[in-house]
Amino acid sequence: MAAWRERLAGVRGVLLDISGVLYDGGEGGGTPIAGSVEAVARLKRSGLKVRFCTNESQKSRRELVQLLCRLGFHLSEGEVTAPAPAACQLLRARGLRPHLLIHDGLRSEFHQVDTSNPNCVVIADAADGFSFQNMNKAFQVLMELETPVLISLGKGRYYKEAAGLMLDVGAYTKALEYACGIEAEVVGKPSPEFFKSALQELGVDAHQAIMIGDDIVGDVGGAQRCGMRALQVRTGKFRPSDEHHPEVQADGYVANLAEAVDLLLQHAEP
């Protein structure tokens, strides 16, 4: 593998995944990953542009930012690209009225959206809300539509909490896709539209941007397909087998965000 200097040359902007990179979720909200609070602060003090790019869909952006600030991070809602606001834009643009299969923590993001007489289903990481009853209701709504539309906020396979690996929205989206014989539209990583909108908000071109995440497919593969570079951290949902993934190879693997920031401050050219 080329030296870090070569791999990081010309990077001017950084997209940071949140869960598994900044903190691990769990009881009481979660805990920061060692060194990440300081790493974010150092990155923001450098000349590099920084934006947060998350598939978080259990909480609203406001709740997520409040949680992160409680954990010691400094950031505001305006610095976060998240799937729920992007989904609301898409719903409005296409006149869609969703049945919401989502976590209660996310409902505030959809307060402005008409949910009467639904003509689509929006699915997000509902966690305990993925009861058989709730899944079946969403399934029945889809089966009653002439052209079923399923919008999935991300398609993550799983994420890590203190209690262990947890099934993410992608698994439940697959269940509905199979039952209905349809394919969901993904809003969130690894959708290229989502990365492009984050890049636009970051204000640099793809070739000048690097994504740092713990998901080899959703973060690393998705960013690379958009022309960005991408590092995988060995925190969060990282598993050693990720480094031999059959389809995706990161531009580098680092112990954690702190090491990624060390390397960026040393080798990138702000």
Next chain:
Amino acid sequence: MAAWRERLAGVRGVLLDISGVLYDGGEGGGTPIAGSVEAVARLKRSGLKVRFCTNESQKSRRELVQLLCRLGFHLSEGEVTAPAPAACQLLRARGLRPHLLIHDGLRSEFHQVDTSNPNCVVIADAADGFSFQNMNKAFQVLMELETPVLISLGKGRYYKEAAGLMLDVGAYTKALEYACGIEAEVVGKPSPEFFKSALQELGVDAHQAIMIGDDIVGDVGGAQRCGMRALQVRTGKFRPSDEHHPEVQADGYVANLAEAVDLLLQHAEP
């Protein structure tokens, strides 16, 4: 389409699906489909061989047969091919100890099976048992195995109850397959091994047998791939679009089991 006489020539044995063909499930057990009680009786009085071939995995065979007898049907456990007993054979043959993600009604089928220190997961139609907690537990068991083995009792997309269409085990199997990056082994329709064992118990060759079911893929497509003929009834989970399925065309579509039996008694050659 050829005349019925041609399509049914040489049929000597009949495999009957149960749910959606004999009865529709629902509150209080379910209700027989009009004409089916008499149709089964007429078929059994004819010279044709008859066997029941179900993917039922909410109840044990004993409970299923007891329910059907209460609804007016005459049959015994020995006439029913069902996935749970087939799965038990497979578990024993391979020294597998399952974590069971199944309905409480099915547990008696697994009483002889060692479930300590699990090295595989068996998933069946757990209905309300498909809570997030139960799904996540099965997911975690799989992710802790070096070579995860997932055995799925059928892979049905949905079935019909009085309250409407209900998600079947196949949807939840897809969720675990996606989350773990694995492919399940299916025990039940449309697995060729399962149809072959039903045929052997029926005692006729594939080209002399016909399957009657409400599932265009699981019943009709599965049986045809084994060299059998297959009719789809317009009861149970049947939907008009099934008659224009992109991959599967039944050897005939009938209003219900009663019509299928009328045609068989008229045209088959016992």
